[in-house]
Amino acid sequence: MTRTIVVAFAILLPLPSCSEPIFRDVTDAVGLSGGGHAVWADFDGDGWVDVLIGDTLFRNIEGERFERVELPEGVGAMGGTWGDATGDGNLDVFTFGSSFALALNNGDGTFTRSDGLPEIPISLSRGACWVDVTANGRLDLYIAGYETWQEEVYLDVILINEGDGEFSLGWQSTPEGRRSARGVTAADFNDSGHADIYVSNYRLQPNYLWLNDGSLPMEEIAAEHGVAGVAKSEIDYTGGISYPVSGHTIGSAWGDLDNDGWIDLFVGNFSHPPAYQDRPQFLRNTGPPDWRFEDMSERAGLHWQESYASPALADYNNSGYLDLYFTTVYSGDHSVLYRNEGGWAVHRRHRGKRDQRRQNLPGRLGRLQQQRSTRPAHGWSTLREHA
Numbered sequence: 121m122t123r124t125i126v127v128a129f130a131i132l133l134p135l136p137s138c139s140e141p142i143f144r145d146v147t148d149a150v151g152l153s154g155g156g157h158a159v160w161a162d163f164d165g166d167g168w169v170d171v172l173i174g175d176t177l178f179r180n181i182e183g184e185r186f187e188r189v190e191l192p193e194g195v196g197a198m199g200g201t202w203g204d205a206t207g208d209g210n211l212d213v214f215t216f217g218s219s220f221a222l223a224l225n226n227g228d229g230t231f232t233r234s235d236g237l238p239e240i241p242i243s244l245s246r247g248a249c250w251v252d253v254t255a256n257g258r259l260d261l262y263i264a265g266y267e268t269w270q271e272e273v274y275l276d277v278i279l280i281n282e283g284d285g286e287f288s289l290g291w292q293s294t295p296e297g298r299r300s301a302r303g304v305t306a307a308d309f310n311d312s313g314h315a316d317i318y319v320s321n322y323r324l325q326p327n328y329l330w331l332n333d334g335s336l337p338m339e340e341i342a343a344e345h346g347v348a349g350v351a352k353s354e355i356d357y358t359g360g361i362s363y364p365v366s367g368h369t370i371g372s373a374w375g376d377l378d379n380d381g382w383i384d385l386f387v388g389n390f391s392h393p394p395a396y397q398d399r400p401q402f403l404r405n406t407g408p409p410d411w412r413f414e415d416m417s418e419r420a421g422l423h424w425q426e427s428y429a430s431p432a433l434a435d436y437n438n439s440g441y442l443d444l445y446f447t448t449v450y451s452g453d454h455s456v457l458y459r460n461e462g463g464w465a466v467h468r469r470h471r472g473k474r475d476q477r478r479q480n481l482p483g484r485l486g487r488l489q490q491q492r493s494t495r496p497a498h499g500w501s502t503l504r505e506h507a
C-alpha cells in the first residue's frame with residue numbers, strides 16, 4: 121500500500137489554501153473529455169497528477185493541459201483503479217466494466233497489457249479495489265460484481281497477486297452471498313495494519329464490510345459493526361438471493377470526519393421517497409475495543425435528495441475537517457458540497473448544476489492522510505463557479 125499512499129500526497133499538494141476557494145470549469149480548456157469513472161494518479165511520477173476517465177488515460181502536462189496516452193488494446197472499459205501490482209514503484213492500472221484488463225506501467229510513459237490475469241467469472245463490474253489481503257506486501261484485487269437487471273446477480277471475487285504480474289482466483293462469493301455491488305473502498309478502520317474492504321450494494325441490499333486479518337477467507341462483519349444499513353423485512357430478488365431491505369448504496373467513503381483518529385464512514389444511498397429506504401448515513405467509528413459504528417445522520421442534518429450517488433471527502437477549505445462532495449443522478453437533483461462544521465454538523469455549501477462531471481477528491485485526516493483505493497461508482501458532478 122506504500123506506493124498508493126504516496127500518490128495521495130501528490131494529489132493533495134495542489135489544493136488551494138484560501139478559506140473561500142472558487143472553482144472554475146476548465147474541462148475544455150485543458151483538453152479533458154469523456155465520461156465514466158474518473159480516477160487520479162501520477163502514473164509517470166513527474167509530480168503532476170494524471171487521470172483515467174472511463175477508458176481514456178490523460179497525462180497532465182505541467183498543470184496546463186492534458187494529453188491522451190495510448191493504452192494497450194483491450195485495456196479500458198467503464199473505469200479503473202491504480203496500484204503498483206508489480207512492486208517496481210510504477211503505478212499499474214486495472215480496468216473493469218464488461219471486460220477486465222491489467223496494464224503494467226513500463227516506467228517510460230508506456231504500458232504493456234498483462235497476460236497474467238485468470239478468467240474472471242463476472243459479466244459486469246462497477247468497482248474494484250487494490251488491497252493486500254494476504255499480508256505479503258503485494259497488492260491483491262477485490263472485484264465487485266454487479267448484475268444484469270432481473271436476470272442475474274454476479275459474484276464478487278478476489279484475485280491474489282502471485283508476483284511477476286501473475287494473479288490467481290483466490291476467493292469468490294457464495295451463490296447466496298451475491299449482491300449488486302456499485303462500489304468498493306478500503307480502509308484500516310480497526311487500526312490492525314490491514315486495510316478492510318467496504319462494498320456498496322444496490323437494490324436495497326445490505327452492504328458488506330470484510331475484515332482483513334491478512335488471510336483468506338475474510339469475515340463479513342457489516343451488520344454487527346453497524347455499517348450494513350438498517351435491516352427491515354426480508355425480500356427475494358433476482359437469481360434466488362434474499363436479504364433484509366436496507367439501502368440503494370451507490371458509493372461510500374472512508375475518512376476521519378471528527379478528527380478523533382478513527383476512520384469514519386459515509387454511506388451514499390440513493391433513496392426513493394418511501395421512508396423504509398435507507399437515507400445516506402454518517403457513521404462514526406467508536407474506536408477500540410469494539411470498533412462499532414454509531415449513526416450520526418440525524419445530527420448531521422443532510423438535506424435529502426432522491427438520487428444521491430457517490431460521495432467524495434476532502435478538506436476543501438483547509439479547516440482541518442473533511443468536507444463532503446456528494447453527486448446525484450437525476451437531472452432535477454443537484455450535486456452538493458457540504459462543509460464539515462465539526463461536531464457532526466454539516467452546512468450545505470454548494471448546489472451543483474445539471475449535466476455535470478464526476479469528481480473524486482482525496483481525503484485528509486488531520487495528521488494522517490488517506491487515499492480511497494477505488495473511486496465512487498456512479499454519479500455525475502462538477503464544481504463550477506461558486507463562491
Ligand SMILES: [Ca+2]
Pocket residue numbers: 161162163164165166167168169170179180
Ligand atoms: Ca504525471
Ligand SMILES: [Ca+2]
Pocket residue numbers: 203204205206207208209210211212224225
Ligand atoms: Ca508496477
Ligand SMILES: [Ca+2]
Pocket residue numbers: 307308309310311312313314315316332
Ligand atoms: Ca483492519
Ligand SMILES: [Ca+2]
Pocket residue numbers: 375376377378379380381382383384404405
Ligand atoms: Ca473519527
